Every structure is written in structure tokens, then in C-alpha cells.
Amino acid sequence: MNRRLDAESSPGDRVTRSLFQKALRTLAGRATDANSGSICVDELSDMPRFDPAHPPGPVLQRLIEANILETVPGQSDRIRFAIEAVQDFYRADADVVDIKAVPAAMAEAYSRLTFTTAYTRLERIGHQLAGEAARDEFARRLAELDARMAAVVVRTAVDRFSPDIRKMIADELGRQISAQHRVRAAMAITLLGRLDCQEAIEVLAAQEPLLTGRHRYLKARAARAFIKLGHAPATPFVFRWARFGLTSDNQSIYIDELLCLIRNSTTEFRHALADEAIQRITNASGSPEHAKAVMVLAYLGDDRLVPHLEERLAVGGWLHPYESHALIALGTDQAGSLFTRCFASIEALLPDAHGDHDRSLKGDLLLAMTFELPGDIRHLLTPAFERCLKRLFESNDARVRHIAANMARNSLAPALLCQAVLSEGPFAWHAPFDDVYRTCISPDEWLNWWRTASTAQMKRRLMQIPPLHPSVEVEEILVECLEVPELSGPAARKLGELGIVRSAAVLRRVLAGSLAGEHGWTQAEAAHALGDLRDEAAVSALVEVAREHPDEWTFRQAVWSLGLIGGGRVEWALQELLCRGGDEKCDNVVSEALLLCGSKTAVRLVIEQAKSKSDGPHWLFERLNLLGWVRGSRRDEFYIHIECDDLVAYLKSHYPKVPPGQDRMILDAFGRIDGPPVRDLLREWAVETDSINIRLNVDGGRRPSNIYFEILQQRGDESAIDYTLDEGEGDRAEMYVSIVADRLQRFPKTAVLRNLRLRLAEESDKVRLASILALLGRYGEPDDAELAVEYLDHPDELVANLACETMLRLSDPLLVPDRWREL
Incomplete structure (x- = not known):
């Protein structure tokens, strides 16, 4: 911010950084006190250089032009901070002046705020108070009132605060670890992990025996805190309970935040954790014990892992996926060299793979090393390992080049993406690039690749991956x-x-x-x-x-493009093509183009075509289905310009009593068009289908109406909210909540919330109650926190813990630690 304000300063007008800062502090205090987020320009007469003839004057006007402040849209007489965090930053600066004068009173004032409101300001205050005499009095009084807030202040300059204050804060956080609800205990553990001092270490170490009997989420949270604090005696606990990203079937995912924590922990801690892994490294390859030991050594970047895996390769002739993945995480030249030799080892293992069985076995072994590699290669890739991948592109085996291309795809490294595109052979790059890859490539990089491309084939491949912009x-x-x-x-x-x-x-x-x-x-x-x-x-x-x-x-x-362009000339030309009496395939394409035109007259021509056929509705469903072929299909994208009234009327007349429940093609037919008439028809068919108790021949014993609600769900139609919440209730609670929360994003939030409130009031089953509380935490409003309070003492442990988590998410969200979810 100082550099930004210096850039806006104007020595000629005597507008300096300090003048800007004074204005920003004053404005931040006013905006916070007003609790409206913005201030009327006429109320700023005491601001530096305020000009009543041209309000708000040159100082604030320059801040507006710099996008630090902004005019409220639709209210040109009000201004506010463009970024709320900047407002908190300068409000804290203003509060420091008052803290120096009355530290205890200001501590009491802050304790009355929510943790979420105070958090950003407290961090800034901690930095500002580090060299001030009032720091200890302010921190001590705040620790007496709210140890969590005090921890935020102290951790910014922990060595500058007195030991007794640090102990007071750590002791209170230690007591909170025994709280009834896990989310509060998790927050206490998280804050202790950030409080980088001996007092925090002692308190957390004293809690270790008690944590052994707590929920696995709390043990994992404590393990992470020990890593952050670098407490070497806790390494057996960390090795056992930290969530390193190893699945039950030995697939590995390296978590970037954990990788950073471990490699930046104390030397003593890293050596002790490595010793824990070395003790278990002698287990058989493929065993969970060996997989975890290998993974921990890779997290640590321990060079002893390479010779160990060299021995395993010499014995077995190939490496397990978690072993090859560990080499990528290690990222050294030696690890890259061994990774490359793995492919040569498999080649030597099956040198004469002539038959189908031998070729299949060889391919399976090659793919086994990298098949399950997730996208974590994006944060694991080092320059040394990038060189290793480039060597794989030079392999004579097309399958090896195919593996290298897939790894390049996951890496998002521009140079590797280029090499993947240019790789030769039938197993080279085969999947289209979507936007996530193209955002990684700048126009200048692409132009450099283009200039080095020597053949038309290489240039054709480069055209697969142009820059997104x-x-x-x-x-x-x-x-x-x-x-x-x-x-x-x-x-x-x-x-x-x-x-x-x-x-x-x-x-x-x-x-x-x-x-x-x-x-x-x-x-x-x-x-x-x-x-x-x-x-x-x-x-x-x-x-x-x-x-x-x-x-x-x-x-x-040509015909489909005519339909996309639309208009009277196009409709006339398409009608003429129909009248020529060509073959049926061509007439069908023309009918699809008329549907794309979307006007009433164009759609009526298609309806007339349908009426002339014995299987008219089925034929119409096919035409609608093929609209998805015109430009492909994407989730939640529909043609909404098509006039559907006559189309819907025709289908209703053909199915006056029994909806076409047995025809699964309707899912695809209505997959590309949308509009009020379409939704009305689908709702009507859903009600009628259930009322006459039709059983579909697909999807087992699902309700007959589900086929229509599935289509309505894709459009975010409120009538499908019940279907969305009921679907998949038999799944595991974690899976159910994750999937349903994603699908509910299509619907208006107010409608989702209304449904969740009703269900919460009526539900008695503990499993469904837990799921509703978890969803309420994602979609609720602050006032809904009171609904969760009722369940804080529920006899079911999961329900009670979810109630507390939901209450905090809605009322004071920063009291829920990062990445914490019961479900």
C-alpha cells in the first residue's frame, strides 16, 4: 500500500503519502462506525483538502481514480473502499492510536466484536503494537476476555510479548481443546499451531495423550500443528495421525500446503520424522506400511529414498504407482534419472512382447507407474524433473510418449504442454485442450513455438492449443x-x-x-x-x-450454421431446401436447422414435418437430441431463443393421458432447449406420471417422475429441489452432502434455503438431520444460526457437532478452521 500511495503522490500539489494515509484512516473509522460500508460525500467536510465546490476534493478524488476508493453504483453521492480488507487495514491503524491511550478499554471494545469482524484488524494491530509500550496491557486484557483474539494479536510478533501473556493465551486454548464440540477444539489447536512459542508447544504436548482418544479429524489437526511448531518429540504421533494423502488402496496425493509445512519445519523435527519412516521402510513393496514410509520421505525431500527405490526396482523390475509418484515429489536429478530408468527396466523385463497378452502386460506395467498420478504434479514439478519428462518424449515406445504427454497435461507447464502437442505417434497427445490448459500459455510463448515449428503437421498440432486470449x-x-x-x-x-x-x-x-x-x-x-x-x-x-x-x-x-445465424432469409432458404424433396437424412438436418432458427414460423414448419410422420413425437425427440451435436454440449447451457409454445402443444396433444415415460430419449431431447413452456410441460408430465403409477423400464425402482425432475434439475427449476435432496439418500453421508451441495448451486438460493428450513423443522432421523445441517451451513443466512443452536446438545454426536459447525459458519465463519468439515 505504501508503494501504491507513493505512486499517487503529487509533490507539486503537496499531496503526500501521509496525507493519503490520514484520509484513509479517518474514512475507515467513519465507514465502520456507520455500519453501512459507505459514506455520503457531504459528511466528509473535515477530510484533508475537502473542496465544497468540487467534492470530495483532490485527495479523495485521487484515491478514487487509483481504485482504492470507489463510488457506490447507483449512488454517486456515496463513496466506499473498493476492497473491504483495505478498510479493515486502515481502521486498525486508526485504532492503534486509541489503544496507546486506553489499551484495556480498547481490548474490551474488541472483545465485543465477532472474531470474523475483528480478525483482519487484530493482525494489523499486532504488527503495529510490536514496538509500543501498550502492547502487553492490551494483549493481557484481551487474553482475559477472548484468548482466540489475543492469539491473533500476539502471533504476529510473538517474541515481543511477555511470557506470562503467551502462557495465559496458550493455557486457555489448551482448555478449549476439551470443548464439547470438535470444531471449537479444532480452532484452538489451529491457533496453538500458529502461536510459534515454547508455551504453545508445552500446552499442545501436554494434550497429546488426551488427543489420542479423540476423533481422527482432531488428531490430524493436532499433527499438523506439531509440524508447524517443529516439535520433534511428537513425530510418532504425527507419523501415525497426519493426513498425508495416502488412500486405503495405496494411491498417493501430495498436499501442497502440507509439503510446504514439512519442508519448512525445524531441522530437528524433520530428522525425527525421517527416522520414523526409515524404521518402516523395510516393509514389503505394496504394503500400507511401506507406502506411508515412502510418502513421508518424499514429503521430507529425503535423498535416502532414491537408493532405496533403486533396490526395489532391481528386485522387482518395476515400481508401484506410489513409489514412482514419490520420485516426482522428491524432484531431484537423481529421482528423475531413476524415474526414467523405470521405463527401461520394464522394456528389459519384457523385451520380446510380440503376442497380444505380452503387449498388454507390458502396457499395463508402463501405465501402472503413472496411471493414478493426480493433478498434484502441478505443485511438485521441479526443473530437474521437467528435464526428465522431456527425455521421455524422445522414447521409441509410443506408450511412454503417451504417459509423458499425460503428465505434461497435468503439470500445466507451458514448455511441456508444447512438447506434448508435438509428440509423434498414435499414443501421443489425443485429448482436446480446455480452458484450464490454454490459460497457462501466453501469446508470446505460443508465437515462439510457432516460429520453431518446421512442418505443417507440427503447426496443425499447435493450433489445438492457442492462447485463451x-x-x-x-x-x-x-x-x-x-x-x-x-x-x-x-x-x-x-x-x-x-x-x-x-x-x-x-x-x-x-x-x-x-x-x-x-x-x-x-x-x-x-x-x-x-x-x-x-x-x-x-x-x-x-x-x-x-x-x-x-x-x-x-x-x-452449412445447414446447421444457417440455423445458428437465423433470420427471415435463412428460414426461406431452409424451407426451399425442404421442398426440393431430397433424401430423408438431408431433410432431417434441415429440420434441425429450422429448430435452431427458433422463430415461431420455423418451429411450426418442423411441427408440420412431425405431424406427417407416423412416429412424429419420436422423430421430433431425435431432432431435438441432435441439437447437441451442432456445437457440442456443456453443463447448464441451453438454447433459450427457441419458441417452444407450439412444440409443447404438439407433444401434449400426442400424450394427453400417459406421458412418454418409457422413452429415455426425452432426457437427451430436452437436454439442449429451455424456456417456461418446456418447464411447464415437464412438471405436468412428472405429476401425471406419478399419479398413474407408471414404472420405468430403466433405473430400477426409482420414482417414475424422476426422469422429468432430472431434466428440471439441470435447469435449476425450483420444482426439482425436493428431488435433488431426496436423490442418493442411501449414499454415505459425506458423499451425499458433497454431491447434493454441488447440484443445489443451480437453484435460487432463497428457494433452497426455504426447503432446508422446512426439512430441518420436520426431520427426526439422525442421518438425514446431519445432512440437512451440513447443507444449511453452506446455504444459510446469519439468522439461520439460531436454527442450529437447538441441536447443540443432540444425543447423536455427529448431529451435535454439525449443529455447532453450522452455527459458527453462519454467525462467525472465521471460527471454523480452514479445510474443516464434519461432512
Whole structure:
């Protein structure tokens, strides 16, 4: 902030950093006291350099222009801090002045705030008070009132506060570890772990025997605190109870935060933890004991792991997935070299893999080492191991190159992503790049790769992974590629996907066949791109291709793109194509394009087509289903421009009594369109289906209406909230809550909350009650904390603990430690 304010200073106008700071402190105090978050400009007359003729004056105006302050949207006479944390920062600065004058009174004032409200300010106050005489009096009085708040103040400069204050805080946090509810105990343990002093170590060490009998979540939390404090005598406890990321089937996931904690712990602690692992490293490969020992040594970055795994490779000829994963976590040159030798070892193990069985076994062994590698390679990859992966791309075995490509994909390292794309062979890069990969690549990096690409094949592959936000230079290269026969097809597809409108004129020339030859696939890609760009100027050329081109795929792309562009000219041209009396496949594609046009007249033409067929509704379902082929499908994305009234009326007339419950195709048919008439029809069919007690031939004994509520759920329709909450109730509670919480995000929060409140009031089953409380903690409002209070003393332990967690999440969320969830 100081550098930012220095940059905004104007010596010529005598506007300095200190003047800005004075204004910000005053404004922060006013905004907090007003409890409204913003202040009326007319109330700021005592601000530095306030100008009544041009309020609020040059000082505040410069802060607004710097985006430190902002005008409230829709209320031009009110200003506020652009970031709330900055307001807390300067409010704390203002409070330090009062703390120096009356430390005990200010401690009492802070104790009346919620922990969440006070937290950011207390951290700043701790830094500011470190060199002040009032620090101990303020911290001592705050420790008497709320040890958790005092811990936040003291930990910022723990050595500057007196030992008796540190002991007072640590002792009280130690008592809170025995609290009735686990979330409060977890918060006490977390704060002790952050309080880097001998007093905290002694208190937590004294609690170790008691923690052994507590819930496994608390033991894992205590293990993490011991790591942070670097308490070597606690390493047996840490080794046993820390959640290192090892699953029951020996698959490993390295947690980036834990990796950082362990490698930054004290030397004494790391040596003691390594000794715990070394004692168990002699267990057989594949055993849980060996897997954990290997993983702990990898977390520690212990070089003794490489020679041990070399011995295991020499004996067995290959490594288990957790062993090869540990080499990645180790990340040294020696680990990378051993990782590379693993592949050669398997090659030597099966040198003559000629038969199908031998080739399959060899492939299984190759993939076994890396098949389960998760995305944690993103934070494990080191320069040394990056060099190792690059060597794998030079392998003669296509499967090894395939493994290297998958690892590159998970790493998100730009240089490796490039090499993965350019890797040769049938098992090289085969999966499309989505946005998460393309965000890692800058336009300049991509341009450098392009300049080094020596063949058309390499350039085609690079076009699979353009930057998410291409520069003008990247756009120009793609446009130029339209004139190169070998590159024009993929270039056209990417130009459309990226929405590069200025390429439309060149794409129209490609479509007409005057550029890059008349290859049908290239023209199909140009037609596809012009549809993406909704280029109305291309309508005539697309119609011409639809009329004359012999290739079915090119015809399909041209007609679908016409449907996406829409409009009267398009509808007339599509109607003309229908009247030509072509084959049934072509007529079906034209009908799909008319649906894409979406107007009443276009949809009516499709309805007339359906009425002329004996299986009209089924035929219509197929046409709707194929709308998903036009541009693929993404979760929660629908065509909402299609006028559905006549379509719905036709389907209702065909199913006046019995909805089409047996036809599973309706799930796909309604998967791409949405609108009030569609939802009304689905709700009606759901009610009618249940009322006549139809049993579907799919999905076992589910309620017949579920097929319709599943479609409504995808749209976030409130009628499907009950279905969403009831679905999967037989699953494990943790799985149920996680899945349902994700699906409920589609619905309006107020509707979800209303349903949860009703269920909470009526529910008596302890399992369902626990799940509802967990969901209420995710979706509730602060006032809903009172609903959870009723269950704090529930006889079921899980329900009582969830009630406390939910209450705190809604009323004082920072009292719930990071990554803490009962369910």
C-alpha cells in the first residue's frame, strides 16, 4: 500500500503519502462506525483538502481514480473502499492510536466484536503494537476476555510479548481443546499451531495423550500443528495421525500446503520424522506400511529414498504407482534419472512382447507407474524433473510418449504442454485442450513455438492449443493459415471458436472454394466457423454449399450454421431446401436447422414435418437430441431463443393421458432447449406420471417422475429441489452432502434455503438431520444460526457437532478452521 500511495503522490500539489494515509484512516473509522460500508460525500467536510465546490476534493478524488476508493453504483453521492480488507487495514491503524491511550478499554471494545469482524484488524494491530509500550496491557486484557483474539494479536510478533501473556493465551486454548464440540477444539489447536512459542508447544504436548482418544479429524489437526511448531518429540504421533494423502488402496496425493509445512519445519523435527519412516521402510513393496514410509520421505525431500527405490526396482523390475509418484515429489536429478530408468527396466523385463497378452502386460506395467498420478504434479514439478519428462518424449515406445504427454497435461507447464502437442505417434497427445490448459500459455510463448515449428503437421498440432486470449499477432497467423491447404481446416475451426470476427471475409472465400483448394473437409470447417461467428454476410454462400456440395458432412455444417445465424432469409432458404424433396437424412438436418432458427414460423414448419410422420413425437425427440451435436454440449447451457409454445402443444396433444415415460430419449431431447413452456410441460408430465403409477423400464425402482425432475434439475427449476435432496439418500453421508451441495448451486438460493428450513423443522432421523445441517451451513443466512443452536446438545454426536459447525459458519465463519468439515 505504501508503494501504491507513493505512486499517487503529487509533490507539486503537496499531496503526500501521509496525507493519503490520514484520509484513509479517518474514512475507515467513519465507514465502520456507520455500519453501512459507505459514506455520503457531504459528511466528509473535515477530510484533508475537502473542496465544497468540487467534492470530495483532490485527495479523495485521487484515491478514487487509483481504485482504492470507489463510488457506490447507483449512488454517486456515496463513496466506499473498493476492497473491504483495505478498510479493515486502515481502521486498525486508526485504532492503534486509541489503544496507546486506553489499551484495556480498547481490548474490551474488541472483545465485543465477532472474531470474523475483528480478525483482519487484530493482525494489523499486532504488527503495529510490536514496538509500543501498550502492547502487553492490551494483549493481557484481551487474553482475559477472548484468548482466540489475543492469539491473533500476539502471533504476529510473538517474541515481543511477555511470557506470562503467551502462557495465559496458550493455557486457555489448551482448555478449549476439551470443548464439547470438535470444531471449537479444532480452532484452538489451529491457533496453538500458529502461536510459534515454547508455551504453545508445552500446552499442545501436554494434550497429546488426551488427543489420542479423540476423533481422527482432531488428531490430524493436532499433527499438523506439531509440524508447524517443529516439535520433534511428537513425530510418532504425527507419523501415525497426519493426513498425508495416502488412500486405503495405496494411491498417493501430495498436499501442497502440507509439503510446504514439512519442508519448512525445524531441522530437528524433520530428522525425527525421517527416522520414523526409515524404521518402516523395510516393509514389503505394496504394503500400507511401506507406502506411508515412502510418502513421508518424499514429503521430507529425503535423498535416502532414491537408493532405496533403486533396490526395489532391481528386485522387482518395476515400481508401484506410489513409489514412482514419490520420485516426482522428491524432484531431484537423481529421482528423475531413476524415474526414467523405470521405463527401461520394464522394456528389459519384457523385451520380446510380440503376442497380444505380452503387449498388454507390458502396457499395463508402463501405465501402472503413472496411471493414478493426480493433478498434484502441478505443485511438485521441479526443473530437474521437467528435464526428465522431456527425455521421455524422445522414447521409441509410443506408450511412454503417451504417459509423458499425460503428465505434461497435468503439470500445466507451458514448455511441456508444447512438447506434448508435438509428440509423434498414435499414443501421443489425443485429448482436446480446455480452458484450464490454454490459460497457462501466453501469446508470446505460443508465437515462439510457432516460429520453431518446421512442418505443417507440427503447426496443425499447435493450433489445438492457442492462447485463451490470443493477441493480434496470433490472430493474423491463423488468418494467414487459411491460405495454406494443409492448415486451412484447423485454422478455420479455431478462428470460429475464438470468435475472431475479422476473419469472416477470408472464411467466406474458403467456403466458396477460392482459397486452399476445394477440399470438402476444409469447406466444412469454414462453414462451421461462419456459424460460430453468426456471419449474416455468409448466408448466400452457405445456401449455395447446402444446395450443391456433394459431401454430406459439409452439407450438414452449412445447414446447421444457417440455423445458428437465423433470420427471415435463412428460414426461406431452409424451407426451399425442404421442398426440393431430397433424401430423408438431408431433410432431417434441415429440420434441425429450422429448430435452431427458433422463430415461431420455423418451429411450426418442423411441427408440420412431425405431424406427417407416423412416429412424429419420436422423430421430433431425435431432432431435438441432435441439437447437441451442432456445437457440442456443456453443463447448464441451453438454447433459450427457441419458441417452444407450439412444440409443447404438439407433444401434449400426442400424450394427453400417459406421458412418454418409457422413452429415455426425452432426457437427451430436452437436454439442449429451455424456456417456461418446456418447464411447464415437464412438471405436468412428472405429476401425471406419478399419479398413474407408471414404472420405468430403466433405473430400477426409482420414482417414475424422476426422469422429468432430472431434466428440471439441470435447469435449476425450483420444482426439482425436493428431488435433488431426496436423490442418493442411501449414499454415505459425506458423499451425499458433497454431491447434493454441488447440484443445489443451480437453484435460487432463497428457494433452497426455504426447503432446508422446512426439512430441518420436520426431520427426526439422525442421518438425514446431519445432512440437512451440513447443507444449511453452506446455504444459510446469519439468522439461520439460531436454527442450529437447538441441536447443540443432540444425543447423536455427529448431529451435535454439525449443529455447532453450522452455527459458527453462519454467525462467525472465521471460527471454523480452514479445510474443516464434519461432512
